[in-house]
Every structure is written in C-alpha cells, then in structure tokens.
Amino acid sequence: MPPAPCAICETNRALILRPxxxxxxxxxxxxxxxxxxxxxxxxxxxxxxxxEKVAIGASGGKDSTVLASVLKTLNERYDYGVKxxxxxxxxxxxxxxxxxxxxxxxxxxxxxxxxxxxxYDELYGWTMDQVVEQVGKKGNCTYCGVFRRQALDRGxxxxxxxxxxxxxxxxxxxxxxxxxxxxxxxPRLSRTTSIITSxxxxxxxxxxxxxxxxxxxxxxxxxxxxxxxxxxxxxxxDYFSTECIYSPEAFRGSARALIKNLERVRPSAILxxxxxxxxxxxLVPGASNSCAGECGGKSxxxxxxxxxxxxxxxxxxxxxxxxxxxQFGHNEAAEMDVLETEIRLKPKSPGQENxxxxxxxxxxxxxxxSKNAPTIEKKSIRQVMGQCSRCGYLSSQAICKAxxxxxxxxxxxxxxxxxxx
Amino acid sequence: xxxxxxxxxxxxxxGLELLFGNKKKHTVSLPGASKTKNxxxxxLVNHLCENLMQDSRRELFVLDGGVxxxxxxxxxxxxxxxxxxxxxxxxxxxxxxxxxxxHGG
Ligand SMILES: [Zn+2]
Ligand SMILES: [Zn+2]
Numbered sequence: 001m002p003p004a005p006c007a008i009c010e011t012n013r014a015l016i017l018r019p020x021x022x023x024x025x026x027x028x029x030x031x032x033x034x035x036x037x038x039x040x041x042x043x044x045x046x047x048x049x050x051x052e053k054v055a056i057g058a059s060g061g062k063d064s065t066v067l068a069s070v071l072k073t074l075n076e077r078y079d080y081g082v083k084x085x086x087x088x089x090x091x092x093x094x095x096x097x098x099x100x101x102x103x104x105x106x107x108x109x110x111x112x113x114x115x116x117x118x119x120y121d122e123l124y125g126w127t128m129d130q131v132v133e134q135v136g137k138k139g140n141c142t143y144c145g146v147f148r149r150q151a152l153d154r155g156x157x158x159x160x161x162x163x164x165x166x167x168x169x170x171x172x173x174x175x176x177x178x179x180x181x182x183x184x185x186x187p188r189l190s191r192t193t194s195i196i197t198s199x200x201x202x203x204x205x206x207x208x209x210x211x212x213x214x215x216x217x218x219x220x221x222x223x224x225x226x227x228x229x230x231x232x233x234x235x236x237x238d239y240f241s242t243e244c245i246y247s248p249e250a251f252r253g254s255a256r257a258l259i260k261n262l263e264r265v266r267p268s269a270i271l272x273x274x275x276x277x278x279x280x281x282x283l284v285p286g287a288s289n290s291c292a293g294e295c296g297g298k299s300x301x302x303x304x305x306x307x308x309x310x311x312x313x314x315x316x317x318x319x320x321x322x323x324x325x326x327q328f329g330h331n332e333a334a335e336m337d338v339l340e341t342e343i344r345l346k347p348k349s350p351g352q353e354n355x356x357x358x359x360x361x362x363x364x365x366x367x368x369x370s371k372n373a374p375t376i377e378k379k380s381i382r383q384v385m386g387q388c389s390r391c392g393y394l395s396s397q398a399i400c401k402a403x404x405x406x407x408x409x410x411x412x413x414x415x416x417x418x419x420x421x
Numbered sequence: 422x423x424x425x426x427x428x429x430x431x432x433x434x435x436g437l438e439l440l441f442g443n444k445k446k447h448t449v450s451l452p453g454a455s456k457t458k459n460x461x462x463x464x465l466v467n468h469l470c471e472n473l474m475q476d477s478r479r480e481l482f483v484l485d486g487g488v489x490x491x492x493x494x495x496x497x498x499x500x501x502x503x504x505x506x507x508x509x510x511x512x513x514x515x516x517x518x519x520x521x522x523x524h525g526g
Contacts, residue, residue, distance in 0.1 A: 004503060015499040024503060062435070062522075171522075229435060229493060229522045230500075241436040241521070256523070260490035 008033070015234075019224050019267035027234050034231050038219055039074050045195050047217050050081035053161045057152050058086040058115070060103030063167030065239040066228045067220055071165070072111045086111075087164065089151045090119040091144060092127020103240035110238065118155035120147055124402070126409055134409055146401045150393055153214045161214075168218040171225035171259055174270045177277030178255045190281030193274065195221050224270060226263075425453035427460070427513040431469065435521035437492065440476040447473060451511065459510035462494070462501065463487075465517065482519075493520045 004014045004024045012026030018033075025033065042048060056071065058064045068086065075082055088104045090097050101117060108115035121127045124147060131143050156164050176192045191197060196217045220228065232239055262269040387393070388400035395401070431447045438445045451460045451468060460468075466488060470479050481489065487507060488494055494501035495518040496509055511517075 003499075013499070014503060015495075017500045017502045027498075225522045226493060229520055233434075233495070233518075233520065234498075241434070257490075260523075264490045 016227075016230055019226050019263065020271055022267070030227075031231065031234060034223070034227055035070055035073060035077075038070050038223065039078060041195070041222055042074065042080075042219055045217075047165075047196065047219060048080050048082045048163075051083075052081075052163055053083045053085070053159070054163045054165055055085050055087040055116075055152075055156045055159060055161045056113075057164055057166040058088050058104050058107065059167075060088075060100035060107065060240040061167070062229055062232050062237075062239045062241065063169055063172075063220060063225075065103070065107055065167075065237050066232050067165065067167040068107055068111050068113065069235065069237055070231075071219065072113070084111075084113050085159065085161070086113050086115040087152060087155050087159070087161075088115065088117045089148055089155065090117050090121075091148070092120050092129055094129055100240045103238060106238055116155060116159055118151055118158070120151065123147070123151055123154055124406055126406070131409060134412060143405055146405055150391075150400075150402050152216075153393075156214050163215045163217070165217050165219055167220055169220045169223050169225050169228055170270050170274050171256075171263075173218075173221055173277065174273035175252065175255045175259050177273050177280075178258060179251060180277075182251075182255070186280065186284045189277055190284060193277040193281045195219075222271065222274070426450045427453050427511060429465075429511055429513065429515045429517060431465070431473075432516065432518045433520075434518065435493075436523070437482065437519050437521045440478070440482055441469075441473055442475045449473070459512065461511065462496075462507040462509050462517070465511060466507070488519070491521065491523045493522060494518070495520070 006012045006014045006026035006029050007023050008025060008029040012028065014024035015027050016025045016030040017023075018025065018030075048054065054071075056064060056068050058068060068084070071084055074080065075084060086104060086108050088101060090101060104115060104117075107113075119127070128144055128147075135143070152164050152166075156162070173193060177189060180186065180188045180192060196215060231237075259270060259273070262273075388395040388403055389398050390403040391400060393400045393402065397404070399407070428448060428450050431449050432445055433441050433447075434445060441447065449465070449468070451465065453459070466483060470483060474482065482492070483489060494506075496504045497516050498518075501507075501509060
C-alpha cells in the first residue's frame with residue numbers, strides 16, 4: 001500500500017486513522033486536532049472558570065495521564081487561568097496501586113503539578129485488601145467504586161478544591177450507556193452521559209470544606225479510547241497499565257467487549273451510542289434533575305457514576321467473555337444485594353408517601369413531561385436527594401452507600417480481630 | 422534468495438506485555454520470503470502465540486482468528502489499518518507494536 005499523505009498538511013505521511021471520521025493524519029496534525037477538540041469541549045461546555053482550582057483524578061493510567069498532559073498544554077496555550085493539581089486515591093491494594101502511584105508521582109514532576117494521595121485506610125479505616133479479606137472477591141468492585149467516588153470528593157474538599165475532572169472517555173460512557181439500557185435503568189442515563197455533574201450546594205452545609213459540593217466533569221467525554229492511547233504513544237507519555245487484581249465487574253466487561261466489537265465494524269458507533277445516551281437521557285422525565293441541556297447538561301450525581309473498579313478497568317486480562325459469563329451471576333447478585341439493602345432501609349419520612357418524595361416535585365423543572373411516565377417515576381424514587389445522616393455525604397438514602405457498606409464491614413470486624421489474636 | 426529469515430522488532434504495551442513474560446520488546450525472526458510473499462501479520466500473530474506467549478489465555482490476544490478488538494496494532498508507528506491490516510507483508514527491520522486499550526484508566 002502506498003503511504004497516504006496527511007489530510008490536513010498534505011505533506012507528512014499519515015500514521016493515524018481517526019475512528020470518528022476515517023480521516024488520515026500525520027502525528028503532528030493528529031496531536032494538534034486531538035488537543036483542539038478537547039479545548040472545544042471545554043469551551044463549549046464552559047467547564048472552567050478563571051482562577052478555579054481543578055483537581056485531576058489521577059490513577060497513573062492512560063486516561064488520567066493524557067488528561068493531565070492535555071490540560072496542562074491547553075491551560076498554557078489558551079490561558080484558562082486554572083490551577084491544576086493531581087489527586088490520587090490509594091485503595092490499599094498491594095502490588096497494584098504501589099506501581100501506579102509511582103507513575104503518578106513521576107507525572108507530578110513531569111507536569112509540575114502538586115500531588116495529593118488520599119488513602120481508603122485514612123478515610124474509611126479499611127484498605128481494599130482488608131475489605132477483600134472480609135468479603136471475598138465477589139462484589140468487591142462495588143465497595144471499591146462506592147468508596148472511590150466519595151474519596152475523590154473528600155480529597156478535593158481537604159484541598160479546598162471544588163472541581164474534580166476525571167479521565168472518562170467516549171468508550172467508557174458508551175459502555176455505561178449500554179449497561180444502563182440493558183438494566184433498564186434510564187434515569188441513570190442522564191447522569192452518566194452528562195459532561196458536568198455536581199452535588200447540589202443549597203441543600204447541604206455552608207462549610208466551604210464540605211465534600212458535598214464538588215463539581216465533576218469529564219473533558220475527555222468525546223475522545224475515543226483509541227485516540228487517547230495513540231496520543232499517549234505519540235507523545236511518549238509515561239503511564240501505567242495493569243489490571244486491578246480483584247475481579248472486574250463481569251457485566252461491564254461484557255458491555256466493553258460489545259463496544260470494542262462494534263467499533264471494529266463501525267468506528268463511529270461509539271460516539272453514536274454516547275449521543276443516543278444523551279438524547280435518551282433528556283427524554284427521561286425526572287431523570288435525576290437534569291435540565292436537559294438548558295443548564296449546560298449539568299446534572300447531579302449520587303454515589304454512583306461511570307466506571308466500576310478504576311475508571312476503565314474492565315474486561316481485559318482475567319475477564320474474558322467465557323469466564324465473564326460464568327462470573328456474571330455472582331457479581332450481579334452482589335451488586336443487587338447492596339441495592340436492595342438500601343431500598344429496604346429507606347426510612348419513611350414525613351415528606352414521603354408510597355416512597356414518593358414531595359420535595360422532588362418542587363425540584364422538577366416546569367414544563368417537564370412528568371405526568372406521562374408513571375413507570376419511570378417509580379424508578380426514580382431512588383434518586384431523591386438528601387444527606388447521609390452519618391457522614392453528611394449526598395445520598396438518596398438516610399445512610400449513604402459507603403456508610404452502609406462500612407457498617408457491614410465493621411460489624412464483622414471484632415470477630416475477625418478476635419480470631420486474629 | 423528465499424529461505425533467509427527476516428528479523429523484526431515486536432513490542433507489547435498497555436498491559437499486553439503481561440502475556441509475554443512481562444517483557445515489552447522482543448526481537449523476532451521469521452522465515453523469510455517464500456517465493457513471492459513475505460510473512461504477513463496473520464503469520465506473525467500465530468507465530469507469537471505459538472512461540473512467544475507465556476500465558477495460556479490466548480484469547481486475550483487473539484479472538485476469532487484475528488487480533489482481539491481493543492488491541493491497536495502499529496506498524497512502524499502507523500495504524501495497521503493504513504497498511505493493509507493482517508495482510509501487511511513484513512520487511513526486515515519492521516517494528517510492530519501491539520497496544521492494549523483495555524486496561525486501567
Ligand atoms: Zn499533517
Ligand atoms: Zn455516609
């Protein structure tokens with residue numbers, strides 16, 4: 001095959017075939033286009049404001065490393081005037097996080113950004129290794145995911161940072177859209193597809209260090225995983241890749257495999273799924289308070305979001321289809337357990353009637369099409385906003401998921417300790 | 422002129438190296454041109470599975486007879502889709518990189 005010239009400069013040899021539009025680009029033009037598109041995403045969604053402190057949720061993996069590199073480049077090139085820093089979570093998984101945290105430490109030097117590492121042990125009194133020792137490997141991703149979500153917010157709060165950006169990419173979002181579709185969970189669609197999610201400020205405390213008022217955004221939301229990896233490769237970025245040694249969520253692995261297969265046949269499918277997810281999210285009445293675009297696609301998040309264990313640790317090594325199908329039942333069951341516990345423990349407070357929260361009616365935007373969708377309405381009762389009575393974290397339940405999980409863990413701890421002694 | 426072996430560099434990153442003895446860069450010798458045709462990527466992939474892979478989970482690298490979706494292949498830094506994918510005929514000195522996109526974000 002004769003080498004094709006770059007579609008932009010028409011001079012250099014094309015090395016990259018863009019999945020979204022089949023454009024053939026040289027290395028320089030590709031890097032430039034990739035960065036410019038993320039800049040456009042940032043500008044059109046008004047992700048940043050001048051003077052804002054922004055913490056990059058950094059795992060040492062490809063997505064967050066590329067995010068850090070690109071944001072540093074863009075902040076300098078376009079003078080956003082934001083103060084960037086790295087925030088890492090140490091789940092306490094020996095041999096896994098140790099290496100990736102080393103990578104993050106190098107990134108901190110390479111990008112000249114301050115780094116803060118927050119450990120599960122200091123936040124929750126449990127490392128993931130200890131959690132697994134207690135609960136086994138089934139469903140441990142549930143713990144990890146729930147803990148991580150709060151950990152980033154809490155870590156940001158201690159730094160006085162109100163905005164956390166994460167490296168979720170288009171493939172991650174597409175995968176989550178599919179998962180929500182397959183579970184029949186449309187209300188969650190709008191949250192997972194929103195580029196900005198935020199916990200509401202009004203309902204909670206005035207404490208500036210409160211971890212309940214943190215904005216989250218995903219600047220790489222429209223970036224293909226393929227291009228993220230190619231960007232990292234062509235810029236020789238220093239990132240770490242390994243699988244979380246605790247089993248990946250089976251369902252997510254299957255969704256991911258499906259996405260990758262679709263991409264092979266029809267590369268635009270990934271962005272198409274993302275956009276379909278956005279459109280469907282807008283159609284869901286009362287879908288977790290999203291203003292369907294009118295307020296820039298903002299929406300509030302509770303404890304769950306894109307990504308199970310790690311942001312995109314998913315299928316891959318150890319999580320192959322056949323094995324996945326076998327595990328499927330177990331992991332799903334574990335996850336469902338958590339969900340059911342929550343629903344069961346949901347208290348009947350005065351504002352509620354048949355599980356409906358009156359305050360929800362007040363929050364719903366005018367002109368919403370709520371009356372036409374009784375079935376979905378029922379589903380969305382899980383997403384009524386409130387505060388965890390134990391830790392103050394934003395929660396749809398009286399006690400947030402993390403506290404719930406911790407309660408279960410701590411209950412069993414004395415016994416474990418007696419045995420240990 | 423046939424029967425010579427050709428020598429290429431094969432590299433695994435993005436977590437794939439775990440399947441190949443946790444080593445990223447390998448020098449690989451392949452039987453050279455048989456009359457008209459040099460070994461292609463399909464040949465290389467089979468060769469790697471048979472001779473270089475140290476993990477029994479071949480399906481993490483190859484699926485349905487081809488490179489598993491989600492693994493990028495770069496031939497001399499160019500996307501293999503620009504080079505004819507598995508039909509690309511290898512030349513001595515080529516650098517073939519397999520990158521998994523499937524691992525941790
Ligand atoms: Zn060019
Ligand atoms: Zn709580």
